[in-house]
Amino acid sequence: MRHQCSISVGPARFRIGSAWRAPIEQLRRLYADYPGGACGNDGAADFTVRLEPVSPLRRLFRPSVAIAGDYMLPEAAPLALRHALLAAEMGMNLQMALGWRRHLLLHASAVERDGRAVLMTGQSGSGKSTLSALLGEGGWRFLGDEFVLLDPATGMVHPFPRMISLKNEAIGAMEAIVGDPSRFGPLLADTPKGAIRHLRPAADAIARQGETVRPALLLFPRFGHDRAIRPVGRDEAFVRLTQASTNYVTLGERSFAGLTALIGAVPSLAIDYRSGTEAQQLVEQLFAEQAA
Amino acid sequence: MQDDEASRFAAVQADAILREPLDGFEAVYHRSSGLTHLLAEPAPQLLDLLTDTPLTVAEIAGQLEGAYDLVPDGEADIPIAEIVAHRLEELAALGLVLKVAGKGPGR
Numbered sequence: 001m002r003h004q005c006s007i008s009v010g011p012a013r014f015r016i017g018s019a020w021r022a023p024i025e026q027l028r029r030l031y032a033d034y035p036g037g038a039c040g041n042d043g044a045a046d047f048t049v050r051l052e053p054v055s056p057l058r059r060l061f062r063p064s065v066a067i068a069g070d071y072m073l074p075e076a077a078p079l080a081l082r083h084a085l086l087a088a089e090m091g092m093n094l095q096m097a098l099g100w101r102r103h104l105l106l107h108a109s110a111v112e113r114d115g116r117a118v119l120m121t122g123q124s125g126s127g128k129s130t131l132s133a134l135l136g137e138g139g140w141r142f143l144g145d146e147f148v149l150l151d152p153a154t155g156m157v158h159p160f161p162r163m164i165s166l167k168n169e170a171i172g173a174m175e176a177i178v179g180d181p182s183r184f185g186p187l188l189a190d191t192p193k194g195a196i197r198h199l200r201p202a203a204d205a206i207a208r209q210g211e212t213v214r215p216a217l218l219l220f221p222r223f224g225h226d227r228a229i230r231p232v233g234r235d236e237a238f239v240r241l242t243q244a245s246t247n248y249v250t251l252g253e254r255s256f257a258g259l260t261a262l263i264g265a266v267p268s269l270a271i272d273y274r275s276g277t278e279a280q281q282l283v284e285q286l287f288a289e290q291a292a
Numbered sequence: 293m294q295d296d297e298a299s300r301f302a303a304v305q306a307d308a309i310l311r312e313p314l315d316g317f318e319a320v321y322h323r324s325s326g327l328t329h330l331l332a333e334p335a336p337q338l339l340d341l342l343t344d345t346p347l348t349v350a351e352i353a354g355q356l357e358g359a360y361d362l363v364p365d366g367e368a369d370i371p372i373a374e375i376v377a378h379r380l381e382e383l384a385a386l387g388l389v390l391k392v393a394g395k396g397p398g399r
Contacts, residue, residue, distance in 0.1 A: 233314070233315035233316055234314040234315045235314040235315045235316040235317050235330075236315075236316075238314050238319055238330075239330070242328070248328075249326065252326040253310065253321060253323060253326075255328075256310060256312070256319070256321040256328055257310070260312040260314075260319060263314070
């Protein structure tokens with residue numbers, strides 16, 4: 001590819017190639033602080049993501065980015081070049097979802113305090129990503145907003161603190177809290193997912209992205225409902241986590257052992273909330289109760 | 293070929309499956325297929341009482357009735373043995389129990 005860089009997020013290393021210079025420069029700026037030779041061109045990578053023109057002419061003329069790489073979705077729609085950062089994010093997610101084998105991958109966000117992790121999983125729109133971003137600015141170590149990597153052998157989770165993908169209302173909410181504008185990527189308006197703006201996690205989250213954590217609490221947040229807390233049975237938690245995993249079947253027995261051990265070891269609770277503040281209070285309360 | 297009445301069922305090898313009781317059901321991992329099954333009553337109880345020695349459906353149903361206070365759910369008119377036979381056939385199809393097609397005692 002004409003332009004490329006490598007990015008290390010948690011235990012995974014991506015080589016991002018692009019037919020255009022701008023996406024790579026944006027990635028270099030956003031991932032500048034990441035350890036492991038972030039955005040250098042050296043070293044082996046686990047996965048390759050390629051941002052390619054849909055045809056040779058479309059590199060210059062109405063440039064349109066197709067997401068390619070080691071693992072590809074044939075029907076993935078191309079994105080406008082101004083949305084190339086989203087294309088890179090989707091490409092990295094795709095490689096992890098389809099190709100990662102070292103951990104059980106859960107579609108979940110996570111934060112840590114006092115060496116204990118809170119895992120939050122739910123469907124898109126549940127608010128788990130925004131909630132992890134808020135907590136990450138409020139006394140918690142941000143572990144990830146998209147994937148929780150569970151080691152089935154040890155029960156520990158590995159951070160995956162990629163760029164936080166803020167959507168729509170979450171953008172303004174985080175802009176109001178995060179004082180450093182250099183942590184934000186460009187505003188990507190009118191993407192297929194609405195408005196998106198990337199936020200670089202706090203420096204502590206990036207510096208400690210190699211430190212694994214033991215899970216202490218499993219939450220199923222749901223945004224847009226009156227404040228409520230409901231215990232979740234181990235049966236429901238098991239089903240929901242298998243649904244939230246992209247590689248449960250691939251890992252076979254390791255998945256079964258890892259997931260049943262996790263569910264047996266930590267309490268599972270569903271929480272409903274109407275605002276980020278309310279959700280933060282709920283997490284603080286439940287974490288404190290669990291520790292007591 | 294109607295030898296179902298004489299068919300007998302036994303447990304699969306102990307290391308062929310992994311069983312994990314959860315709150316409402318039991319998760320069972322079937323090693324050779326790599327599939328996870330979620331079993332509701334009375335399937336886990338059937339797995340519990342099967343052994344290496346093949347038993348007929350009548351014997352298994354009798355043991356089940358002896359061990360549990362059975363209340364057929366919405367199937368009040370169906371004999372317990374028939375329900376047990378259906379569940380055993382399903383479990384056998386999944387590879388979670390062994391079906392031994394036999395001609396009666398002494399195989």
